Amino acid sequence: MDLSGILLVSDLDGTLIGENFVVPQRNLDAIARFQQEGGSFAIATGRSILSGGHYAELTHPKGPCICLNGTILYDYTQQKMLWDCHLDQRTAAEYIQRLYDRFPTAGIEYFCIKTIHILRRSAYVTEHLNHEGVSWKEGPPIDPAQPWYKALFADDPEKKDAMEAFSATFPHPGVRFVSSSENYLEMLPEQASKGNALVKAAELAGFRMENVYAIGDYYNDTELLEAAGVSVVPENAPDDLKEQADLVVGHCYQGAVADLIEEIERRHR
Structure with a gap:
């Protein structure tokens, strides 16, 4: 299976991270498989570069990562800032x-x-x-x-x-x-949002937006979901976000990101 050209961007808390701040092993196994098949995984989080880095060490994201709710784009592979905006x-x-x-x-x-x-x-x-x-x-x-x-x-x-x-x-x-x-x-x-950062990340890394999947569970993920080609929320997201999403997967505790990757694989067989 060739998933090159596909970018999957996941929120952390309430999405990738499960119970007791532990990433379900299902997610880790699915992300590794997804990237071995040519896909690029990235995180989009309100956490800082250093805090998000704890989860980057587990998932080894190949795509540009969004930190501090869209104020920073960071490449964890090369350990360098790609873009940022800050407060006056x-x-x-x-x-x-x-x-x-x-x-x-x-x-x-x-x-x-x-x-x-x-x-x-x-x-x-x-x-x-x-x-x-x-x-x-x-x-x-x-x-x-x-x-x-x-x-x-x-x-x-x-x-x-x-x-x-x-x-x-x-x-x-x-x-x-x-x-x-x-x-x-x-x-x-004012210009910072996960959505704006996602568009910039896709441009920098050469992904077409229709091939960008994004998953998030809360209102600070709204712009991220709106910007993505395919918007996905876990079962634990608020009902109004579920109504707006293209796809609803399982609860974050059970491996919502793994559910999404399995759906991507079905779509691209």
Whole structure:
């Protein structure tokens, strides 16, 4: 079977990663087979390059990978940045301060290229840092030459929803606010999305969009799914995303990505 010319891009949390933050062996076996058959696998994640790298070591992606929700394209094979966009520090700091003052229980993080900076710690921030498994520092970044790629606000679901609603009450040129889980709201550069990054990745690597499959489970994957030639969600995705997708596969705990690869193989026999 020849799957050359096909790019499969997968979200990590809730999609590739299963229960207890472990990738099901079915997924790993299927990805290895898919790439042996000529296909190219890549990840698309809100995680940083270093955090995503833990899963790149397991899957050995050949395609350009999307990190920090579309602010970075990274080649894990060559260990190099392919493209990036970042926040304007002056305006980003103003918007962060607004949410900091309005929502005193929200945990707040800044993401730079290799480090997470903690503006305000909370139980959700501590949990998130444990999942990321990368270095972090207390206090905001102080080096003006160090780009800020995104900010993350973490709180209970109803407070996260309130933060998202509040962000719509004031103009914020240059940035966009995106819900990435029931507890996390992210501030990204206005031009950043997994979808925009996917289009750029396909252009850089020479893939036709009709041969690009994308799978994701949450609303920060919406643009990724819209941009792909074939959009796929796992069973654990919200119902409205399932209605919009071209294909629904099994639950992430049981190996949703393996299900998709088996479908790709059926289509291209």
